[in-house]
Amino acid sequence: MMDNIVASEEWCKLEELGIPAVKARVDSGAKTSSLQATKIKIFSKGLEEWVRFEVNPIQDNRSISILCQAKLVGLRTVKSSQGIAEERPVIKTLVTIGNQDFDIEVTLANRDTMEYRMLLGREALNERFLVDPSKSFLMGDISEDEIEVLYKPYMRKKDGLTIGLLASNPNLYSNKRIVEAGQARGHEVVFLNVESAYMKLDAVAPQVRYRGGNVLDKMDAVIPRIKPSVTFYGCALLRQFHTLGVYCLNSADAISKSRDKLYASQVFSKNDIHIPVTGFAKSPQDTKDLIRMVDGAPLIIKLLESTQGRGVVLAETNKAAESVINAFKSVQTNILVQEFIKEANGQDIRCFVVNGKVVASMQRQAQKGEFRANIHQGGKASLIKITPEERKLAIKSAKALNLDVAGVDLIRSNRGPLLLEVNSSPGLEGIENATGLDIANIMIETIERKLKYKAV
Template structure:
């Protein structure tokens, strides 16, 4: 029997013909064919043969390095992914080097961007060559961080910054202007993209996002989504498409959609032991009286499910008024929540601005005289405030439950302790920056740099 070399459960591979100096692979004898992460895949003809161009980001969570590869297409195969879904994948053949051994290997081109490893080494590559020791790692060859930095030094682009897309609707808004200023101040290129002027090509081999006039959007490192409520559905579809193309989106489509559905968000908060004002929801107007009693009676708050910036929020001061408003909404098939009114808050609430698991700024908002909501867009006044440790924990937990990297978390102080009002996935910057003096736009840009492991020279 041929003596086989021992290989670990994780190994470094080198692809000399494709110009990849080192890529970490998960060794998986359960998979027949090896696969590699590939984006921007394009099939073309070279003479009588089909070839394929594609890009590989060989280092996990580092999209600043993209190696352009070129290989002959040898097959198209139906492959079942780890989620159990079958999909057609392109197959190429190229030499791979593991330590001192070099041999031909078949690779399927796959989107492995969400996987821990950018490559999977299957059993076809292992057969008659290696025996796997799952308890070992890098038995063939290992690279220290200093070696990797040296190896990949020629592949770093000379540009000093990232290319960022600001996906929103109005370039003149304070928040959008500040984000552009902050990104440019740190040496990045930032482009404003109007949500409604972008469109998608859905295709397994070459998905795309295009913009007004047919320009293909394929060079962005990150997207900052600031989606207004009226375009939530389409905006989230675009964010999912960017994510499918391997672009980092500061808030995911799923997180934004959850935050915009106040009923679903409230259910998630309740499930995760996050205290909110007592909230009720019903479809039929037949039990309106019991719904009102359930939230401790009037005065109470009535909210449209997709209200934002204080719009679509009503205070009903008596049970009779509450019944009238609730039944009026239900007569036009509008979904609403009813919520207990926290009288002791005296028209005040707290906005905590969360960025990547940290409260970077907090302000107190005071409602205008005669109003019950302390929303700046409705005439409320803002001032800096020092929040308690309990309030900080509440804000961070709420953002985490919705999986939001950037969030405006609204909290109200009550006799029962701090209560969560709601979480905004596209929080405004003007009020809180002016009230606190904090450069929140810069914090958001720095969070993107950290996520992409980009070292700014600014």
């Protein structure tokens, strides 16, 4: 009887596809079985339609990739657990569970978020097995050492990962350092100009292509360093890479949130992250109350699209503030009005957060006559030891926007540290020079850990 009872998860062998072992979730609530697949392509073989696809059979390990092909049974509309319907190719293949072999129909699902690489639905279970959801691997477990032996023939021959650096200027200090750091760790780092990449949107075989028609189908990871003027297109490319199963060091959604200063400020408020008192209004009729709301002049006026300190103005009197605010509104420009922290004396702190940890911090001092520190405009940077409260604030701020890499700017006030803003493409030059730390190397190490990469 035990031969007919399976657990909530079991190891399967798909011999006809060349897959020696894949962990499957047993789900009698799902009608069909599915297999996580990428780079799905339907093609003709004689008078028959076949489908070619790649499978990463071990969860969170893209270094093992198996190219498969099978006769196409048809296309089936399947609704996900989130209620999203999608059309998937269907194949028939032999599956081995324990000592039992039988044919099943499997849909190919291009969804890397699947917890298991394979799902066994009730069509595969009916009249064959009973399910004991409280148990695991009743048909036999496979150890990590055994998996390593089974997949040794499929291990990649190359020594490192292929990493795309999605940016605009290969000569910037930060971009050159990232390329150097990746190469020093044995990886191939390819510079990808945002505006030279383009997409093929297709449910069966989506692609990212690059200048001249080159298909970018070998990327393991992408590091986005997208300048503000190409945020919309750069984020569209990142979503496409994610669809293809490529790990992105900062997601499109996180970058979009960080670039919308009003939305980001609302996220911070919701998550009990303290910022200088900030106001936003559309109508010029509300200007006077807007100024009073942030305790009057002097106050800061920020363009929503500002970056690296540009588009930030100090209004020293209420009259000057009214003039500047109404001038911006007259040309349909969105701005934030923010409390000025006098006691900061032109200093702020940049914390560099990577994967939920502050890996470096520096203090920036404004140039004489300036109200805000900016090393791009003559400000000075120096090493600083931050407080536990500042460290906690920096980590919480990056997490609130779901950023793996972030430059978090803080300011010291009489009521404790306050968050100024979070940058999703922070520069490396100032902080590497001020701290002497190899931040670029830390970023590459993070990608290795995310992809569970081990150097050969």
